[in-house]
Amino acid sequence: MTVQGKGQLDAQYGLLTSIAQEAGVSLSTVSKVVHRRRDVGAKTRTRVEELLVQYGYVRSWDRESAASRQIIAVFRDLSGPYTLEVVRGIVDAAGELDVDVVTGTTSRRSIGQWLEECVALGAAGLIIVISMLAEDDQRRIVEQRLPVVLVDPLSAPSADIPSIGVTNWSGAREAVQHLLGLGHTRIAMVAGRSHSLAGAARLHGYRAALEEAGIGYDPAIVGSTDFDYDEALAAGLRILRGERPPTAVFAASDAQALGVLEAARQLGLRVPDELAVMSFDDTLVAAMASPPLSAVRQPFEELGREATRVLLSVAEGRPPASPRIELATELVLRASTSAPPRG
Known part of the structure; x- marks a missing residue:
């Protein structure tokens, strides 16, 4: 600013x-x-x-110099492929609705301060992406009826605050089922943190697919990290150096999958001939990875459009029919997955 x-x-x-x-x-x-x-x-x-x-x-949308409305989109940070895709989805969707987007992060300004800024700007409302809402902030949003929509919140919000995400559980389950269908029975996971709703749901989907196939859960080949490259690299090295290394790894995000690919490279493992790697997100980096990543695709454009639509509806006094909206994911297959090596 x-x-x-x-x-x-x-x-x-x-x-x-x-x-x-x-x-x-x-x-x-x-x-x-x-x-x-x-x-x-x-x-x-x-x-x-x-x-x-x-x-x-004078209301901002009544001024000749600012005919369009504004919304604020707040992120934990503006780094990483997921954040960039969500930003693009919100901005593109808002542009179609003739709405301007102010973006910011919680690195130096708290959610409470962003709520104040939303009021001060005369903005239509606030989209909060991947953040932990404090109880005081939730109480204020509900009691003062502030127009707020959450995208992939880290904790379960009040039922009075609408949230939008994707079918994390079923998407993860489908990804692991694909690996099982290729013949893999030793499938590791680099999962998200347990406090993350999306991360927990993806881990539960992974476990459900294994259980349905009659394969026991082995914590030795599961690592819990932030949706982060460096942490996933360390977790990948630990898992792949284990006594019974896996023949496939399912990563809970593209950033984590890139860390697994680097771990495999450092250990001299060829992907997918010696190790299959499956990701979740399918941001732009997935197709540019070496090899290109098979992934569970999140509908980022639709996610941004739905978050913007719901926010503007809430701002006009029309809450959504359901407090939680989940958009369907899609499995995209590329060169990082194949059958396990024989013998």
Whole structure:
């Protein structure tokens, strides 16, 4: 954000705060009136509208220089293939709806501060991607009815806060079933952290496929890491150096799968001749890997479009029919998987 933009934001936030104090209402109530939400009493709405005119406040989408609405998309960080794909999905979807997107991270600004900024900007709402919501933030979102949509939250949110993800369990199960169908019976997994809803669901899908095939779960060939290349490389080396190494590895993300590929390269294992590798995500890097990765594809464009659509609906006072929306995944087969070596 530029110094000029920060100054405009501070001034706008101060203006709305002054209006809230003079009207004797909360800042969130003023925000609702600004966004023409219906859940504000007629008397309160009239008073706030009068003060908005009196203070010379002009809604961003009423200005000639800013005819489109704004939403804010907040990420844990802006690194890694998954984040870039989700950013692209949200921005592309918002562009089709004539909505501007402000992006940011939680590395230096908390979720609570982003909620304040959403109000100060007069934004339609906030999309929060892969973040852990504190109880205070959840309570504030629910009690003040702030328009917020979560994408792949790390913890289960309140039922009053809509969340969007993909069919992580069934996607992982299908991936492992494919490896089983090729003849693999010793299948390892580089999984996500247990506190991650998506990571836990993918691990459960992996275990379900093994159980259905009558194969016992072996923790010796399962590693739990962040969706991170370096951690997956270390986990991959540990698993592949074990007493009974696997003939296939299922990774819970593309970044982790790239770490497994590097572990195999360092140990002189040829993929897929000596080790099959399956991924989850199918971001742009999956097809560019060496060899190109077979993967469970997340519908990133549809994910961004659905998150944006639901957010704008919530901002207009129309909550989704279900608090949790899951989009279907698809198995994409490339050169990183084949039958296990004979003998």
